Amino acid sequence: MTAKGLEPTRVRGGRWSPRTLTRSVVASARRSMVPYLFMAPALALMAVFVLYPLFRSIQLSLYSWDGLGEPVFIGVRNFQRLAVDPQFSLTLRHTIAFTVGAALGTVVIGLVLAVAIASRVRGWRVFKITWFIPVMVSMTVTGVLWSQLLASGDTPINSILGLFGVSDPPDWLGNADTTLPVIILVTIWQFSGFPMIIFLAAMENIPRELEESAVIEGASLWQRTRSLTIPLIKPVIAIVVLLQIIFSLKVFDIVWAMTQGGPGDSSLVLGVYLYRQGFMFERFGYASAIAVVMAALIIVFTLGYLRFVRPASYEY
Numbered sequence: 001m002t003a004k005g006l007e008p009t010r011v012r013g014g015r016w017s018p019r020t021l022t023r024s025v026v027a028s029a030r031r032s033m034v035p036y037l038f039m040a041p042a043l044a045l046m047a048v049f050v051l052y053p054l055f056r057s058i059q060l061s062l063y064s065w066d067g068l069g070e071p072v073f074i075g076v077r078n079f080q081r082l083a084v085d086p087q088f089s090l091t092l093r094h095t096i097a098f099t100v101g102a103a104l105g106t107v108v109i110g111l112v113l114a115v116a117i118a119s120r121v122r123g124w125r126v127f128k129i130t131w132f133i134p135v136m137v138s139m140t141v142t143g144v145l146w147s148q149l150l151a152s153g154d155t156p157i158n159s160i161l162g163l164f165g166v167s168d169p170p171d172w173l174g175n176a177d178t179t180l181p182v183i184i185l186v187t188i189w190q191f192s193g194f195p196m197i198i199f200l201a202a203m204e205n206i207p208r209e210l211e212e213s214a215v216i217e218g219a220s221l222w223q224r225t226r227s228l229t230i231p232l233i234k235p236v237i238a239i240v241v242l243l244q245i246i247f248s249l250k251v252f253d254i255v256w257a258m259t260q261g262g263p264g265d266s267s268l269v270l271g272v273y274l275y276r277q278g279f280m281f282e283r284f285g286y287a288s289a290i291a292v293v294m295a296a297l298i299i300v301f302t303l304g305y306l307r308f309v310r311p312a313s314y315e316y
Contacts, residue, residue: 054295056288057288057291057292057295058288058292060284060285060288061078061079061285061288061289061291061292062074062075062076062078062285063285064077064078064283064285064286065284065285066282066283066284067282067284071285074285078285078286078288078289079289079292079293081286081289082286082289082290082293087265087268087273088273088290090265090268091265091268091269091270091272091273092270094180094266094267094268094269095248095249095251095269095270097180097184098180098183098184098187098248098251098255098269099245099248099249101181101184101188102184102187102188102191102244102247102248102251103241103244103245103247103248105184105185105187105188105192106187106188106191106192106194106195106244107195107237107240107241107244109188109192109195109196110192110193110194110195110196110198110199110240111195111196111199111230111237113127113131113192113193113196114195114196114197114199114200114203115199115203115221115225115229117196117200118200118203118229119221128196128200131192131193131196132193132194132196132197133193134189134190134191134193135190135191135193135194137190138253139190139253139254139257140253140254140256140257142186142190142254142257143186143253143254143255143256143257143258144257144258146186146258147173147257147258147259150172150173150182151172151173152171152172152174157169157172173258173259173263174263175263176263176264176266177266179259179262179263179266179267180266180267182258183254183255183258183259183267186254186258187248187251187254190254191244191247194240194244195240195244198236198240199233199236199237199240202232202233202236203229203233206228206229206232206233210228210232211224211228214227214228238309242302242305242306242309245301245305246298246302249270249294249297249298249301250270250271250294250298251269251271252269252271252272252274252275255267255269255271255272256271256272256275260272261273261276270290270293270294271294273290274287274290274291274294275287277290
């Protein structure tokens with residue numbers, strides 16, 4: 001048997017030279033190790049910053065610990081408490097609502113912007129730059145900025161509404177009925193530029209001949225988008241939807257910066273609930289159980305999504 005890519009020479013009598021065969025095997029082994037050597041730094045970082053924290057969270061979720069004393073092993077009691085915790089159920093519903101609203105909104109608006117820019121509408125360069133700038137801004141900065149703009153009283157948003165006859169605007173972040181929808185809208189405003197750029201890149205790969213043929217046939221922009229553009233970039237749309245959902249499920253920064261989960265618990269999501277339990281109430285074991293549930297939720301959803309959606313590539 002010979003190593004792939006190397007043909008050891010025969011010696012007299014038709015047998016392989018042991019030295020040549022050994023060199024062939026060693027050379028083949030070295031070549032097969034090259035990909036793993038390139039992957040080693042990334043795998044090491046993942047092990048240190050992803051796998052080890054996840055393992056420690058799972059371990060700590062089985063303990064009761066205030067962060068200072070000796071951890072006390074309590075088994076799955078933290079998870080049993082989560083199952084009957086009404087605040088956790090409320091938080092989970094808020095997280096799902098935020099995920100659906102933010103993911104759907106960013107993908108739809110990003111797609112609309114991408115189609116408009118690809119069609120070279122008037123001012124498309126301004127749209128492209130303007131809508132992508134918020135993506136590069138920190139979520140904390142965005143949250144603080146919009147919390148000031150949406151505060152009650154004489155603020156820029158309320159002043160603009162006053163020009164249209166709205167004399168008594170709602171307390172956007174102080175009303176339990178409007179807080180979560182407002183945070184979702186701010187998130188859509190900030191992150192619609194990310195799907196936009198990804199969709200634009202995908203549209204650039206569509207052959208111009210297909211677009212030109214559709215124009216010659218008299219297809220409108222809506223018809224070309226519905227029957228040509230969307231089907232051809234459907235695999236990209238599927239991946240972007242998955243990324244936006246994962247981001248939304250683990251949201252923390254913008255909610256904490258704008259409302260800290262308030263007023264009351266009206267905008268409380270899993271990330272904020274975890275932070276409260278761990279760093280405000282010093283229930284690190286319970287907070288770790290929440291983190292494990294969050295990780296399990298994201299992993300299960302991702303695997304199920306990839307199984308049923310199965311994004312495939314198209315050949316043009």
